[in-house]
Amino acid sequence: MELTNENVLGKLIAQFGEENIFDAYDPDGIMTLTTTRENIIALIQYLYDDKDLQVQFLTTMAGIHFPDHKGRELCMMYQLHSLRHNYRLRIKVFVPAEDPVLPTLTNIYAAANWMEREAYDFYGFIFTGHPNLIRILNIEEMEYHPMLKQYPLEDQTREDKIDTYFGR
Amino acid sequence: MSDLNKDINMAEAPEGHSGAGFFATSFEKVIGLARANSLWPLPFATSCCGIEFMATMGATYDISRFGSERPSFSPRQADILLVMGTIAKKMGPVVKQVYEQMAEPRWVVAVGACATSGGIFDSYSVLQGIDRVVPVDVYVPGCPPRPEQILDGLMRVQDLAKNESLRRRNSPEYQALLASYNIK
């Protein structure tokens, strides 16, 4: 079966229902759809197991922070790839900032282990069931999640950056 | 074929008095001469500048010509700590520990913009220059510096080693410098 965005989307909606697969669009040739955190694991498992789809490669996971979207501030993007059909798709899950809890993907993809630790480190996502959810890139003692938009980029302990140097 | 004897550069003898069968100079200068021409570097390579150091070690640029034939990977036997590459805050204590393990006299070269000042990475995770954790003798600019620049940095350390007073490491100023970095 030739995989196209239409027939894959149709298949997924038939399986999971319109209320769980929504906001599907195609920004750059890769179909992007949104689901809920209750369905994300079942959806990825279905994509993995289905004989026609065989989406069995996790390309990457990336968190995104939208401080202005009330109630759905944090977004987790999973990008999957069917090597058999050379078909890519992107799945997004939005969660509120106060409750950034997602189920872990490590039972399906071993690669998700460090990607989830990175997302925890950068954005504070909590992955339930993750074997070892600790910071990966930053020091353990760090008290905030640096990729959230409200935190500045620069090192706040610098004294040598005086405004006059920058003409401010 | 060129004359082999002419191609070899000999280290110049220090200032002194010479006559028939003797040469007199100060101890300091002889030791300085010996030290300067046999500096064992500890390549503390973390990122891109380390790749340029590989080129410096390679046949084309050949750091061995300057008496640094043997990169010493053990800090105990090293004379120069060559810090090459970005030092993240997580890495800072490691640099300090390596410095503490080195025996006197020891010199530190900050190779590249990152080791010197944090370079383009003015971010929450990067140490803004290794001189925040250890005293630095020579800074080599560049991102990354060319091998010639790394060699030049090494030659500046040679100058330091040649002209350094033997007592400098015992001086109260030096002790105060180490104390300011909390190094015993």
Place this chain on the structure above:
Amino acid sequence: MATDNKTADTDQLQEFRDNRDLKLQDKKNENLTTLNLGPTHPATHGIFQNILQMDGEVIMDAVPTIGYIHRAFEKIAERRPFYQITPLTDRMNYCSSPINNMGYHMTVEKLLGIEIPKRAQYIRVIMMELARISDHLICNSILGVDSGAFTGFLYVMQEREHIYDIYEEVCGARLTTNMGRIGGMERDLSPKALHLIGEFLKRFPKVWAEFEKMLTRNRIFIDRTVGVGAITAERALSYGFTGPNLRATGVDYDVRVMNPYSSYGDFEFEIPVGAKGDTYDRYLVRNEEVWQSLKIIEQAYKNLPEGSYHADAPHYYLPPKQEVYTSMEALIYHFKIVMGEIDAPKGEVYHSVEGGNGELGFYLVSDGGRTPYRLHFRRPCFIYYQAYTEMIVGGQLADAILTLSSLNVIAGELDA
């Protein structure tokens, strides 16, 4: 196929390994030694820390720690205009920075919808393949150093200098190249650059053949690498392996063929694959890829099309200096581009290129502003290094070092 020339004693070694693994099982309860390997260790290229549980020489468990060179690329990228992000990509996989630069440029071009002329695409291909050669050259020669053969390293390092000469002629820098622009190259290939590439194509095959002769059938090298650090195709895929490390397990996934970019479809080349996914296979796959890269460069060099070396996209591509001084319009564009006052359209793109170590992806979200809203790098090293523990447990400490070098983990790319 790169793997035909395996010896029959591969199976013997495998048997030896299996027996040893069985013995390991019985020993699990005995006292173990803890060994801290890294973060600064002469045998690890870059800064990785592994806390090993050792039973004599055999590794029973390993706990890796990374992040010793975390530089916050993704956060910096959110605060920089599009042009100022290219230098960041240089410093990711610094062994093959042109691939990173051009991968990023192609991502932005995809967002902006710019069509690149053929000539620029071919120049990019030449540069990217040169970068791949220099990447594999370091990896394989260092693998030789780690197994005790320093000669090959010194020998091919000199050849890498010639590649750097070409980079220097094309963009002015050796290592962190910042090559090209959004919309093409910043200048055409000069006659000298073309000459240098031609010379390289003539000279390099001999050097590489000699290097291969020294290592490929070397008894010590084979003994040290066959069956070491092996991983199956299933596990490799689950761990998200890409690039030569995945191909060594026998999966022929190559972004250049699967999703051709920059006219890769025009060239004829093969994807070498291994069979066992061990260190020796990874070495062979990289070796063969160097030959294939040479083949691609040769084709691109011979058929270099005429035409412009950059796209006609004045909003995003810096105008030539001469015009900046004489034409008002060019001056305005120049100012706006340099000051980072160019708005990118809203959108979301993913673009991946075949980097030195695998699929190097860029996921770019733009909200219509002057900086990316989110730029995520899919760094192949970060993803496959997590399999390292699984690959070294049960093996010897000396083998773990070889496995690390053959994976070609680059610290800058690992920690971003």
